[in-house]
Amino acid sequence: MGISSVCYQVIMAANYTQVCWVEKLYLNFTQIKKALMSAYLNSILYIIDIHIKYFTRVNVMNEFELLVMTSEAWLNTVLQDFSTFLIDHAANERKASAMALSMLTHYPDRTQLVTAMTDLAIEELNHFRQVIKLIQDNNIELQSDVKDPYIMQLRDNIRSGRDNYFLDRLLVASIVEKRGSERFALLATGLTDAKLQHFYQNLAKSESKHYLLFLELAYVYFSVDDVVPRLKELLKIESEIIVKLPLRSALH
Ligand SMILES: [Fe+2]
Numbered sequence: 710m711g712i713s714s715v716c717y718q719v720i721m722a723a724n725y726t727q728v729c730w731v732e733k734l735y736l737n738f739t740q741i742k743k744a745l746m747s748a749y750l751n752s753i754l755y756i757i758d759i760h761i762k763y764f765t766r767v768n769v770m771n772e773f774e775l776l777v778m779t780s781e782a783w784l785n786t787v788l789q790d791f792s793t794f795l796i797d798h799a800a801n802e803r804k805a806s807a808m809a810l811s812m813l814t815h816y817p818d819r820t821q822l823v824t825a826m827t828d829l830a831i832e833e834l835n836h837f838r839q840v841i842k843l844i845q846d847n848n849i850e851l852q853s854d855v856k857d858p859y860i861m862q863l864r865d866n867i868r869s870g871r872d873n874y875f876l877d878r879l880l881v882a883s884i885v886e887k888r889g890s891e892r893f894a895l896l897a898t899g900l901t902d903a904k905l906q907h908f909y910q911n912l913a914k915s916e917s918k919h920y921l922l923f924l925e926l927a928y929v930y931f932s933v934d935d936v937v938p939r940l941k942e943l944l945k946i947e948s949e950i951i952v953k954l955p956l957r958s959a960l961h
């Protein structure tokens with residue numbers, strides 16, 4: 710082998726190494742590009758997925774209105790004996806907290822419900838503490854609970870059977886929260902004390918979120934075909950109960 714032949718082979722080997730290196734680099738670049746494209750596409754798909762879920766949820770979750778609005782007569786009754794109303798209000802907040810705890814105890818396998826009810830129990834108990842402070846600041850004496858005819862009659866309409874019972878509990882809770890929100894908002898319009906007015910306006914917002922929370926949970930665990938017709942029935946039942954309730958200085 711002549712010197713020129715050796716040089717030729719060295720040059721060819723060097724070129725081959727260079728080609729391999731370039732090919733490797735190109736391969737790496739192609740893989741990186743593919744990975745980036747994939748990540749980019751995944752991000753786009755993820756965003757689309759979120760939007761589909763959001764809009765589906767919004768479309769599916771039809772917010773509802775109560776069939777009967779609270780009368781001015783109720784507002785006047787409460788304003789005439791606000792101390793008695795406060796005692797009943799405190800009891801309602803405490804019972805709402807207890808109800809949330811009861812729900813999560815009853816359905817420990819439903820993760821979303823357990824998380825939501827834990828937060829709700831704390832929030833309602835915080836409302837209870839705020840009302841208790843109002844009661845104590847005004848030197849009002851707490852009294853033992855009086856049975857709530859509105860809640861009792863609604864409970865009588867909760868069906869038995871595992872699924873029916875669960876769905877009705879969620880929907881009744883949603884309606885009760887909606888009624889609470891409607892009444893707190895109305896009460897705020899009748900109060901003259903700015904601090905109290907602000908307190909009840911905030912409570913109305915808070916209870917409105919709870920109404921949506923229970924409604925959303927109903928749509929998490931049940932289909933639209935299960936929720937909508939039963940919700941309509943329960944709203945009708947609630948309206949019939951509310952118009953027949955005797956007027957008293959209480960939330961219901
Ligand atoms: Fe509350």
Ligand SMILES: [Fe+2]
Nearest residue numbers: 805886916919
């Ligand atoms: Fe609430």
